[in-house]
Amino acid sequence: RFYYNYSPEMPSAEFAQILINTRNKRSTESLYKDLSSKVDSLVPEGTPYVRLMQQGQPLNAHVEIRISGDDIEKLKMLAGQAGEILRNNPGSAMVRNDFREDTYGIGIILKEEAARLGFTTSSVSQMLYTGINGYRVSTMYEGDNRVDIVLRLGENYRRSTEDLENVYIQSPVTRSSVPLRQIASLIPEWHTGRIVHRNGIRTITVESETRGGILPSELLKDVRPILKKINLPSGYRMYFGGEQANRQETFGYMSIALVISLIVIFVVLLFQFRNLKEVGLVMLTIPLSLFGAIFGLFITGNDFGFTAFTGLISLSGIVVRNAIILIDHTNELIEKGMNIPEAAYEAGKRRLRPIFLTAMAAAIGALPMIISGSPLWSPLASVIAFGVVWSMVISTLTIPVLYTVAIKPADKKDNDRSKSSNRE
Numbered sequence: 001r002f003y004y005n006y007s008p009e010m011p012s013a014e015f016a017q018i019l020i021n022t023r024n025k026r027s028t029e030s031l032y033k034d035l036s037s038k039v040d041s042l043v044p045e046g047t048p049y050v051r052l053m054q055q056g057q058p059l060n061a062h063v064e065i066r067i068s069g070d071d072i073e074k075l076k077m078l079a080g081q082a083g084e085i086l087r088n089n090p091g092s093a094m095v096r097n098d099f100r101e102d103t104y105g106i107g108i109i110l111k112e113e114a115a116r117l118g119f120t121t122s123s124v125s126q127m128l129y130t131g132i133n134g135y136r137v138s139t140m141y142e143g144d145n146r147v148d149i150v151l152r153l154g155e156n157y158r159r160s161t162e163d164l165e166n167v168y169i170q171s172p173v174t175r176s177s178v179p180l181r182q183i184a185s186l187i188p189e190w191h192t193g194r195i196v197h198r199n200g201i202r203t204i205t206v207e208s209e210t211r212g213g214i215l216p217s218e219l220l221k222d223v224r225p226i227l228k229k230i231n232l233p234s235g236y237r238m239y240f241g242g243e244q245a246n247r248q249e250t251f252g253y254m255s256i257a258l259v260i261s262l263i264v265i266f267v268v269l270l271f272q273f274r275n276l277k278e279v280g281l282v283m284l285t286i287p288l289s290l291f292g293a294i295f296g297l298f299i300t301g302n303d304f305g306f307t308a309f310t311g312l313i314s315l316s317g318i319v320v321r322n323a324i325i326l327i328d329h330t331n332e333l334i335e336k337g338m339n340i341p342e343a344a345y346e347a348g349k350r351r352l353r354p355i356f357l358t359a360m361a362a363a364i365g366a367l368p369m370i371i372s373g374s375p376l377w378s379p380l381a382s383v384i385a386f387g388v389v390w391s392m393v394i395s396t397l398t399i400p401v402l403y404t405v406a407i408k409p410a411d412k413k414d415n416d417r418s419k420s421s422n423r424e
Contacts, residue, residue, distance in 0.1 A: 014100065025373065028052070036093055036211065047101065049094035049209065060098070061207030062216040064241035065227065068203040072192055074233060075099075075204040082206045082238075085226050091214035092223075098205045100194050106161060107189040114183040118173035124184055127169050132158055161186045205241065216243045247305075254309045261313055262286070265320060273327070277406050282323040284402070285395050289319040292390020296382040300370055307376055311383030318362065318384065319391035322355050326399045340407055344400040352396055359392035 022028040032052045039048045065082045069075050079097045086092045108124055134152035141147065157163050165181035180186070196203055210219050220240060232238060262283070269279045293312055297304055326347050333343035362384070369381035 014103065036209070039094070047096045049096060049207075051209075059243055059246060060205070062210050062243050063092070063208045063219055064245070065206040065208075065238065066198065066203050066241055067206070067232075067236065067238050068198065068201045069233070069236035070202060072099075072195065072202065074236065075202060076192075078230065078232065078236065078238075079204045079206050081230050082227060085223055086206065086208045089219065089223055091210055091212055091219045092208040093211040095206065095208045098194065098196050098207065099192055102190045102192055104188065105191045106164075107187045107191075109185045109187060111183055111185070116173075117171040117178065117183060119169075119171070119183055123172070124169070124180075128164070128167075128180075131167065132164075161188060207242075220244060250306055251309065254306070254313070258309075258313050258316065261316055265317060269320070269324075272324075273331075278327050278331075278403075281327060281399060281402055281406060282320050285319045285323045285391055285399070286316045288394045288398070289315055289387045289391040292394075293383040293387040295390070296386025297379060299386070300378060300382045302375075302379040302382050305379060308379035308383050311380035312387075314380075315384055315387040315391075318388055319395070322359070322392055322395040323399050325351050325355060326395065327403060330400070330403060340409065341404050344403045348396055348400040355392055355396060359388050362388045 020031065022031060029052070032050055035050045039050055042048065063086070065086075067075055067078045067082065069078075076097075076099065079099070083095050083097065086095045106128070108121055108128075110119065110121055110124070114120075114124075131153040134150035136148045137151050138149040139146060140149060152158075153167065157167050165179070165186055167180045168177040169180055169183075170177050196205065208219070210216055220242075224240075227238065230238070266279060266283060269282050270276070273279055273282075290312075293308075293315060294304075297308060302308065329351050330340075330343045330347040333346055334340060338346065363386075366381035366385040369377040370385060372378060
């Protein structure tokens, strides 16, 4: 199965992952719940977490608490307080932060002579990294086995920091070799595993999953009042991310797209009918189709996400077709001399078959995507298929009745006058 939102981690010595393929959705969820309760005891010295692969916007965790500031130690302290608050909540699970565990390494402090000889901290660290870890210069094969030939410092230079300080390195300026102890001091120290920036500012993110059927929004609602009690130093900021924040951002953009599509549909219909009442009857079919869309998601067991919202925008342009067919044929019959009630009844009877056939063709066309159970396409197809079928039923029943109630003979006379004046 292809997941378009998966962003793999960069290779790192302190990070490992195991991908488990399952046979169906039920076994996937069962294994996820089982591993989530046992993973801490399986890897006691690490920070393990279990992630369920899902479609939708890329998410590192269901709930994210982001703290931004300058000082790394203060960020870690604040993240520790936020993480403890989450761990004390029964609805949270697998709490961690994205700075990862600290690693033990060597700090490089350059002396004054280093700048004169053209050395920088990055150049010295690169030389030491290559000398200790090695540089692959070639490859040889022993039978079918590939063996890398690596060039690096001898064992006598890699046993301790004192031995490493005796290594001679070449100056970029003078091209002469000097011992490392002459230009720098090596100090063993702890280093932050990873420093993450958001918008150019150091930001640590406390991440948490949910358990026990708790929604991310419910977990945030519980912990937000307690998190506000954390005393943030001046220049530090706390804000929230995760599933709820991404959904609000995405749905905001999608809502704008929906409003624009409705405005365009309204303008096109107004040019077509030149009657606000008739345009209103056509536009009424859009909210009436929502029940079918929601029912379709419920029946198929899909969530209302990005693709379902996309299907809803598409549905708003599809369902108006039924009302347009009914009202346009009713107007034709009125022009031929029928009164409004008779024309509405006759249009509903004569146009039932073409409306039924086109609606069922659209629904059946989306059926393979629903049956596939794809987390990406099934919600979209469910919204369109059930929304179209429901709109077909509700339009043929309500539009003729509402037309009879809303449209009066005087409205048709006014409409005829406006059409004749436009012809002149």
